[in-house]
Amino acid sequence: MTAGSPWFRAANAPDPEERQRPEPYGHEDRQPAAYAYEPEPQAAPYEPPAAYEPEPGAAYAPEPPDAYAPEPPAPYEPPAAYEAPGAYDPPAPYDPPAPYEPEPTAVYEPIPEVDPEADAPVRHDETMALRTVAPPAAPSVPGPGRAERRRAAKARGRRGAPTAPSAPERDDSRPLSRVEARRAARARKESVGVVASRVVGELFISFGVVMLLFVAYQLWWTNVRAGQEANTAKEQIAEEWAKGRKPDAFEPGQGFAIMYIPKLDVVVPIAEGISKPKVLDRGMVGHYGEGKLKTAMPQDKQGNFAVAGHRNTHGEPFRYINQLKPGDPIVVETADAYYTYEMASILPQTHPSNVSVIEPVPKGSGFTRPGRYITLTTCTPEFTSTYRMIVWGKMVEERPRSKGKPDALVG
Numbered sequence: 001m002t003a004g005s006p007w008f009r010a011a012n013a014p015d016p017e018e019r020q021r022p023e024p025y026g027h028e029d030r031q032p033a034a035y036a037y038e039p040e041p042q043a044a045p046y047e048p049p050a051a052y053e054p055e056p057g058a059a060y061a062p063e064p065p066d067a068y069a070p071e072p073p074a075p076y077e078p079p080a081a082y083e084a085p086g087a088y089d090p091p092a093p094y095d096p097p098a099p100y101e102p103e104p105t106a107v108y109e110p111i112p113e114v115d116p117e118a119d120a121p122v123r124h125d126e127t128m129a130l131r132t133v134a135p136p137a138a139p140s141v142p143g144p145g146r147a148e149r150r151r152a153a154k155a156r157g158r159r160g161a162p163t164a165p166s167a168p169e170r171d172d173s174r175p176l177s178r179v180e181a182r183r184a185a186r187a188r189k190e191s192v193g194v195v196a197s198r199v200v201g202e203l204f205i206s207f208g209v210v211m212l213l214f215v216a217y218q219l220w221w222t223n224v225r226a227g228q229e230a231n232t233a234k235e236q237i238a239e240e241w242a243k244g245r246k247p248d249a250f251e252p253g254q255g256f257a258i259m260y261i262p263k264l265d266v267v268v269p270i271a272e273g274i275s276k277p278k279v280l281d282r283g284m285v286g287h288y289g290e291g292k293l294k295t296a297m298p299q300d301k302q303g304n305f306a307v308a309g310h311r312n313t314h315g316e317p318f319r320y321i322n323q324l325k326p327g328d329p330i331v332v333e334t335a336d337a338y339y340t341y342e343m344a345s346i347l348p349q350t351h352p353s354n355v356s357v358i359e360p361v362p363k364g365s366g367f368t369r370p371g372r373y374i375t376l377t378t379c380t381p382e383f384t385s386t387y388r389m390i391v392w393g394k395m396v397e398e399r400p401r402s403k404g405k406p407d408a409l410v411g
Contacts, residue, residue, distance in 0.1 A: 100147075218313050226283030226315030233269040233284055234258060241335045252290065253278035257298065259285055259307070259317075260331040260409055263324065268317040270332070274308045283315030288358055295358055295375075298332050298339040305332070306358035306375040311382060311389070318378035321391050322346070329408035330374060330393050337400045340408050341374045341393035349380055349387045357390045365392040 176184065233255045250256045252273035259268050271279045274286035274293075288295045288306040296303020309318040328343040345366050347357065356363040358375050367373060372395035380389040399406045 222281075222313045223283075223315055226281065226313075230269055230283035230315055233271065233282070234267075237269055246335055250289075255284065256287075256334065258333045260333065261321075261324075261328075262331075262408055263328045264320050266317055268309070268315070270307060280308065280310055281314045283317070285309040285317055293355065293358065296360070296372075298334060298374075299336065300372070302360070302370050302372060304358060304360050304362055304373045304375055306377065308377045311378040311380065318376060319382075321376055321378060322348070322380075322389060324391055330376075331406060331408050332374070333401075335401075337398055338406045338409070339395060340397040340399070340406050342396050343391060343393045345392050347390035347392075350390060352385075352388050354388070357388075362390075362392060364390070367392070367394070371395070 237255045237258065250272040252275060253271055255269045255271045257270040259270055260266070269284045270287055271284045272287055272289050273279055274288060274290075279286040285307045286309070287297075288308065289297075293306075295306040298305050310316050311319050311321075324343045324346070326343055326345070330341045330343060332339045332341070345364075347364050350357065350364075357365070357377070360373075361367055361370055362373065362375055365373070365375075374393040374395070376391040376393075378389050379385040380387050397406055404410075
């Protein structure tokens with residue numbers, strides 16, 4: 001083995017722990033004294049220790065371990081006896097504090113003014129000015145006490161709570177910052193819901209206005225226009241009669257007679273055909289004179305003179321024919337004569353396809369044999385065209401125009 005082996009070292013080699021052992025406490029900062037350098041002596045060569053030889057006659061006697069001796073437990077001591085607490089002493093009864101009584105405020109008494117002339121001695125040999133007597137001062141009224149102020153504060157609902165400080169007003173002369181400008185623009189901008197509700201509201205308002213205008217047109221303006229056109233048609237008929245024109249046939253829409261219903265105060269021209277734009281919507285009464293619905297004329301010696309008219313709007317000449325009673329006159333004036341009919345019966349409602357009501361002997365009228373009849377047809381119920389109302393009459397007089405008007409028109 002060499003002297004530099006890490007597994008063995010010389011017996012007399014210094015212990016590294018002794019060389020590196022620190023100084024005693026409090027002497028770490030002590031500087032060693034200066035000394036001259038002396039080279040360390042060279043270590044002696046390593047000599048292995050002698051082999052172990054036990055001493056003769058000494059036997060190994062292991063030391064007996066101490067026997068475990070547990071400590072005896074302490075004797076049992078019972079707990080102390082329970083001592084019940086003393087009797088309960090109720091607290092003293094509650095004495096409410098005396099009611100608050102505000103201290104009376106002292107009434108202010110003004111100090112009377114001292115008149116220096118009043119205390120001056122009166123001299124009878126001098127002329128004295130008259131003294132003015134000052135009026136007594138009005139008694140001062142004490143202000144409200146604490147209780148009154150508290151009740152007044154409760155009545156106002158403030159309860160003495162401090163008011164929140166108001167937000168400082170912005171100076172309008174100062175230009176807006178970018179953030180303030182965005183906020184102001186966002187506040188001015190309306191949301192989608194507001195715009196949508198506004199559009200829907202405007203649509204409903206517009207629709208309502210249109211409906212009101214349409215109703216006004218139907219119920220008022222159509223009557224005005226139809227009345228003007230009906231008057232024009234009566235004037236044209238009168239002019240043709242004055243000229244002596246007596247055509248054998250009339251064109252659709254051409255006026256040829258005038259109907260009078262004295263009970264209803266109706267005077268309306270009669271035109272050929274039942275066309276709505278040419279006849280009925282112009283305020284006139286139309287004669288069934290075309291195709292399969294052709295009926296007799298008043299001057300015919302036998303047959304049924306059937307006419308149609310509006311019950312509502314466009315002049316509404318037949319609006320109140322349901323008020324006619326048997327015996328009420330209906331007069332038709334032509335270029336030659338007056339034909340007077342008396343109302344006989346009424347059919348309040350029938351289907352529009354029931355054309356038997358305008359036959360020469362109309363069914364449901366009560367007439368059983370041919371004669372000279374008149375039939376008035378119109379729509380029912382009012383403001384609808386679902387069904388038809390029928391009124392029948394029978395001729396009772398034919399009077400030439402040269403003899404004047406009949407009694408039904410004169411009376």
